[in-house]
Amino acid sequence: MSQAEQEGSAFIVPEWMRWASDRKRLVLVGQRCRACGIAFFPKTARCKACYSAEVVEAEFGPEAELHSVTIDHTGTFLGRPHLVGQVRLDDGPFAQGFVDAGVDAEPAIGSRVDLVPFSVPALQGTGTLTTYAFRPKE
Amino acid sequence: MREVVVAGVGLTRFGQFADRTYIDHGVEAVVKAQADAGLGWSEIQRAYCGASGIGPFAGNRVGHELGLTGAPIVNLDNASASGNSAFHQAFLAVATEQCDVALAMGVGQLGRTMLNAAGSQAETRKYLAQAYGNAMTIFALAARRRMHEYGTSPEIFGRIAVKSKLYGALNPNSHIQRKYSLDEVMAARPIASPLTLPMCCPVGDGGAAAILTTRRVAERLGQLHPVRVTASLMKGEVFQQASAWSEGNTLAVAAREMYEMSGVGPSDLDVIQLHDATSSEELDYYERLGLCREGEADAMVLEGATGPGGRIPVNTDGGLTSRGHPLGPTGLAQVHEIVLQLRGDAGDRQVAGAKTGLVQQTGAGAVCFMHLLQR
Ligand SMILES: [Zn+2]
Numbered sequence: 001m002s003q004a005e006q007e008g009s010a011f012i013v014p015e016w017m018r019w020a021s022d023r024k025r026l027v028l029v030g031q032r033c034r035a036c037g038i039a040f041f042p043k044t045a046r047c048k049a050c051y052s053a054e055v056v057e058a059e060f061g062p063e064a065e066l067h068s069v070t071i072d073h074t075g076t077f078l079g080r081p082h083l084v085g086q087v088r089l090d091d092g093p094f095a096q097g098f099v100d101a102g103v104d105a106e107p108a109i110g111s112r113v114d115l116v117p118f119s120v121p122a123l124q125g126t127g128t129l130t131t132y133a134f135r136p137k138e
Numbered sequence: 139m140r141e142v143v144v145a146g147v148g149l150t151r152f153g154q155f156a157d158r159t160y161i162d163h164g165v166e167a168v169v170k171a172q173a174d175a176g177l178g179w180s181e182i183q184r185a186y187c188g189a190s191g192i193g194p195f196a197g198n199r200v201g202h203e204l205g206l207t208g209a210p211i212v213n214l215d216n217a218s219a220s221g222n223s224a225f226h227q228a229f230l231a232v233a234t235e236q237c238d239v240a241l242a243m244g245v246g247q248l249g250r251t252m253l254n255a256a257g258s259q260a261e262t263r264k265y266l267a268q269a270y271g272n273a274m275t276i277f278a279l280a281a282r283r284r285m286h287e288y289g290t291s292p293e294i295f296g297r298i299a300v301k302s303k304l305y306g307a308l309n310p311n312s313h314i315q316r317k318y319s320l321d322e323v324m325a326a327r328p329i330a331s332p333l334t335l336p337m338c339c340p341v342g343d344g345g346a347a348a349i350l351t352t353r354r355v356a357e358r359l360g361q362l363h364p365v366r367v368t369a370s371l372m373k374g375e376v377f378q379q380a381s382a383w384s385e386g387n388t389l390a391v392a393a394r395e396m397y398e399m400s401g402v403g404p405s406d407l408d409v410i411q412l413h414d415a416t417s418s419e420e421l422d423y424y425e426r427l428g429l430c431r432e433g434e435a436d437a438m439v440l441e442g443a444t445g446p447g448g449r450i451p452v453n454t455d456g457g458l459t460s461r462g463h464p465l466g467p468t469g470l471a472q473v474h475e476i477v478l479q480l481r482g483d484a485g486d487r488q489v490a491g492a493k494t495g496l497v498q499q500t501g502a503g504a505v506c507f508m509h510l511l512q513r
Contacts (some may be wrong), residue, residue: 016267049379067281068279070275070281070332072278072330073331074274074329075271075323077266077269084330085279086279087264096268096279111281131267131269
């Protein structure tokens with residue numbers, strides 16, 4: 001996906017992601033609890049751990065550690081088999097998403113990945129939307 | 139709390155039936171449970187119906203077919219654990235003396251998927267954003283993590299599927315009624331690596347019911363040694379930052395509470411029905427239930443400990459992966475199987491001398507049920 005296409009394609013869930021400072025990668029937007037220090041993605045109304053309302057926005061990424069990976073052979077959204085990954089963000093929360101690699105190029109569990117923009121078909125009508133994906137580091 | 143017993147159980151064959159509605163399945167299951175108990179419809183004082191995503195008032199639509207007695211029908215949706223929710227509420231109604239005879243029923247019908255049940259475009263976009271288009275990926279990710287941490291081989295999951303299919307082939311109500319070899323399981327259509335189709339639960343239709351009552355009523359019905367419900371527990375999701383697998387976390391907490399509450403330990407269990415949306419989930423639960431120590435479940439599988447003749451047979455009706463998983467009735471099918479086992483009526487699937495059986499069920503990772511049945 002070119003930079004122009006990325007800029008022209010809206011974030012699929014705008015409150016979940018934004019551009020990283022390098023304008024090439026993404027960060028995920030969650031929150032941290034001021035009372036107990038636990039970090040979450042995505043945001044919830046109260047802290048999941050201690051129920052405090054003293055939660056503040058926090059960014060995670062643009063790197064993470066791959067916690068697990070699978071090939072979704074049903075390919076519900078893309079119409080073809082694709083990788084799905086689960087990452088551990090650096091302050092603790094887990095996130096699931098697409099892996100930006102072919103099904104024959106599965107990254108190793110425990111490896112570092114970048115959070116990058118990833119085009120997915122819009123659910124209704126035509127065009128694409130942008131979500132995050134986990135791309136193996138070079 | 140007073141003693142609660144299961145007076146009767148009823149079950150329909152699970153599967154995909156284009157010419158039957160969930161109402162047909164519900165009526166059949168309830169009529170069978172009544173016949174098993176020896177009770178008339180008018181003697182049921184309260185009913186609870188578990189169903190997930192099939193529309194409003196499912197239990198009332200079944201009740202309309204059976205007659206309008208004035209007994210209240212409460213409808214419950216807790217995803218996979220909807221039927222267990224009905225069982226738990228019926229248990230509480232009798233245990234706390236709100237009524238003497240309570241019905242728990244569950245119905246399910248194919249056609250509603252996770253995605254169209256999401257409710258709105260905004261909700262569905264969140265599924266898409268997370269590449270969550272196939273519910274089996276959740277279990278596959280946990281399975282792959284286990285392989286990474288413990289060196290579990292995919293054939294371990296395959297062996298559990300072979301065991302499930304073997305039991306399913308012995309169960310006339312099972313959705314899938316054919317045996318598989320390990321080679322067949324491993325070579326089957328991949329769903330989400332390392333899981334192949336026979337390692338994943340089918341979706342379909344069905345109905346199941348159980349009638350709960352007091353010992354006094356059971357004796358009046360001529361049941362001198364009924365199956366007793368000695369514990370029924372429901373646990374909500376528990377936060378644990380160290381693990382991405384909330385299903386397992388919640389189960390471990392629920393198991394500890396159930397063992398403390400009942401005084402029954404894992405080594406006292408003779409037979410278990412648990413939530414095997416996939417064979418890999420079943421493997422994980424052997425450890426979470428304390429049937430073995432952490433990291434030792436693979437060895438249990440290789441020993442055949444949870445299959446026919448093993449030390450603790452699990453999912454003797456085929457489990458979700460063979461008997462099937464229509465959501466609403468699933469938990470009550472589990473109860474049905476344990477009741478048959480404790481009565482000695484499970485035929486070729488019978489666990490010799492079974493006296494204590496456990497039902498465990500997880501609902502969308504957010505809730506976990508434990509029902510302990512003894513005779
Ligand atoms: Zn907190």
